Amino acid sequence: MQIGPYRLSSPVILAPMAGVTDLPFRRLCRQFGAGLAVSEMISASPALQATRKSRLRQDHRGEPGPISVQIVGADPREMAEAARRTVDLGADIIDINMGCPAKKVCNVAAGSALLRDEKLVANILEAVVQAVPVPVTLKIRTGWDSASRNAVSIGKIAESAGIRALTVHGRTRACGFAGAAEYSTITEVKKAIGIPVIANGDIDSPGKAEAVVRSTGADAVMIGRGAWGRPWLLREIDARLKDGRQPLPPTLDEIRRTVLGHLEALYSFYGEKQGVRIARKHIGWYAARIPGLDDRLVPGIFSLANAPQQLSAVEALLKFQFEKTAA
Numbered sequence: 486m487q488i489g490p491y492r493l494s495s496p497v498i499l500a501p502m503a504g505v506t507d508l509p510f511r512r513l514c515r516q517f518g519a520g521l522a523v524s525e526m527i528s529a530s531p532a533l534q535a536t537r538k539s540r541l542r543q544d545h546r547g548e549p550g551p552i553s554v555q556i557v558g559a560d561p562r563e564m565a566e567a568a569r570r571t572v573d574l575g576a577d578i579i580d581i582n583m584g585c586p587a588k589k590v591c592n593v594a595a596g597s598a599l600l601r602d603e604k605l606v607a608n609i610l611e612a613v614v615q616a617v618p619v620p621v622t623l624k625i626r627t628g629w630d631s632a633s634r635n636a637v638s639i640g641k642i643a644e645s646a647g648i649r650a651l652t653v654h655g656r657t658r659a660c661g662f663a664g665a666a667e668y669s670t671i672t673e674v675k676k677a678i679g680i681p682v683i684a685n686g687d688i689d690s691p692g693k694a695e696a697v698v699r700s701t702g703a704d705a706v707m708i709g710r711g712a713w714g715r716p717w718l719l720r721e722i723d724a725r726l727k728d729g730r731q732p733l734p735p736t737l738d739e740i741r742r743t744v745l746g747h748l749e750a751l752y753s754f755y756g757e758k759q760g761v762r763i764a765r766k767h768i769g770w771y772a773a774r775i776p777g778l779d780d781r782l783v784p785g786i787f788s789l790a791n792a793p794q795q796l797s798a799v800e801a802l803l804k805f806q807f808e809k810t811a812a
Contacts (some may be wrong), residue, residue, distance in 0.1 A: 489620030495520030529558030691725035715772025
């Protein structure tokens with residue numbers, strides 16, 4: 486998989502997910518074999534550039550390259566300027582969001598709402614590509630709704646504008662995250678354009694990834710919710726796509742080190758108070774992935790308000806579970 490001058494080490498890419506793909510999670514998923522980890526989307530609005538949230542989303546300390554940063558907006562000039570700022574802050578690849586279904590994004594005609602205006606899509610893509618010396622990629626859905634699936638048309642516009650890779654989520658904006666993703670549209674897009682195509686949507690196992698690549702001809706897969714609480718999934722999919730292997734699952738000790746290391750990274754990155762709050766959702770996701778875990782013990786961990794207590798409680802829960810499994 487090649488994006489501009491960057492040859493990715495793996496055809497498995499971590500999706501940009503608001504509130505999830507922060508620096509600690511991106512670094513963790515790269516360690517587990519992701520060839521690329523796309524950052525949370527950053528608003529192109531100048532009014533939002535100075536917020537703490539935006540600053541944290543543009544922090545790439547210790548992150549292996551290539552660094553891909555997603556921007557979102559509906560004004561070509563603002564998007565071009567946001568791309569320039571983002572490159573100045575260390576981005577190697579700019580990704581444009583035209584796939585987010587969130588109402589707060591679509592209500593300002595950004596994200597997947599842009600798919601209804603192909604002329605504006607072309608203007609934004611051309612403005613961003615011309616503004617920066619790095620590769621620009623695009624993430625879309627199959628269309629606004631089932632009556633207006635125009636991913637093939639958007640793909641052709643993207644290729645003409647100089648976009649270097651296109652990710653297609655196999656749902657329309659109207660679908661949100663409901664129902665099952667469909668991949669036939671991704672197949673049509675792949676046949677219609679010459680740039681790399683990345684398949685996204687409901688890919689949550691090595692077998693599913695292999696089947697999607699085989700059916701669509703996609704050059705890579707993008708993993709989103711499937712990686713919640715299971716970053717080692719990226720390694721498993723990478724092995725299956727490269728040589729058909731099914732690697733051994735992570736050992737109990739590797740799971741323990743992964744979970745505790747992730748929590749410590751969150752505390753360090755966000756500070757104790759915010760780090761503890763953000764860690765709670767990850768603890769819930771990890772707990773849901775560990776077979777046989779007594780999830781009645783997890784709510785008590787959510788009530789803990791400081792980092793040492795939270796870390797100690799999670800460690801004790803894992804120790805108890807692993808000893809029970811070994812017995």
